[in-house]
Amino acid sequence: GEDVEQSLFLSVREGDSSVINCTYTDSSSTYLYWYKQEPGAGLQLLTYIFSNMDMKQDQRLTVLLNKKDKHLSLRIADTQTGDSAIYFCAESKEYGGSQGNLIFGKGTKLSVKP
C-alpha cells in the first residue's frame, strides 16, 4: 500500500533544534514536501526536495532525503514559539495520469516551550 508515516507529536524547548522524521513507500515519487499548518488555517508549503537530491537547506530549515531507506527529515534550527504547528510530510504521486496528487502523512504536531 501507499503510506507516509510520521510521528504524531514532538515537543522541544525554544532555541533547540527540532527534527521531524517521515518515511514513505513509493520510490518513484518525484518530489517530497514539507507543509506547515498553523491553527485554524490551511496548509502552506514550507519546502520541497527533488528526489535526486539528498539535502536542501533554506535558512533555518534543512531537509535530508535518504532514498535508499525512503526516509525524509526536516530539521528546524533555533526553534521559535512561532514554529508551533502541525507539519505534514507528503510525496508526489501519479494518480489517474496526473503527476499532481500528493500523499500526506498524518502530521506531526510540534510544540515549542518557552
Added chain:
Amino acid sequence: DVKVTQSSRYLVKRTGEKVFLECVQDMDHENMFWYRQDPGLGLRLIYFSYDVKMKEKGDIPEGYSVSREKKERFSLILESASTNQTSMYLCASNSNPTGELFFGEGSRLTVL
C-alpha cells in the same frame, strides 16, 4: 499574491441537507483537489479534477460529488449531509510538473 479561496470558513447544517462548498483559484492551475482533514487521520483525498468537466475519485468519494464547469472553480457537493461528514474540508490546486499544492484556508463543516 497567489490564492485559493474557499467560500465559507464555517458552516453548520442539519442531517439530510444539501451542502455546497465552493473553491476558486486564481493561478490558472489545471489540477484541483478536495481533501477532508480529521484528527488522527490526516488529509484524505475525496475527489480531484485535472481539467474542466473532468473528475476522478480519490480515496473516500462516497457521499460526495464534485463539479468543475470552469477552470478556476471546483465545487464539492454533499447531496444529503450526515453527521459523519462533520470535518474540515480543504481545497487545493496545482499545476504540473512540480506538484506543489496551494491550499485554501479550509471550511469547517458541522452536521447536526
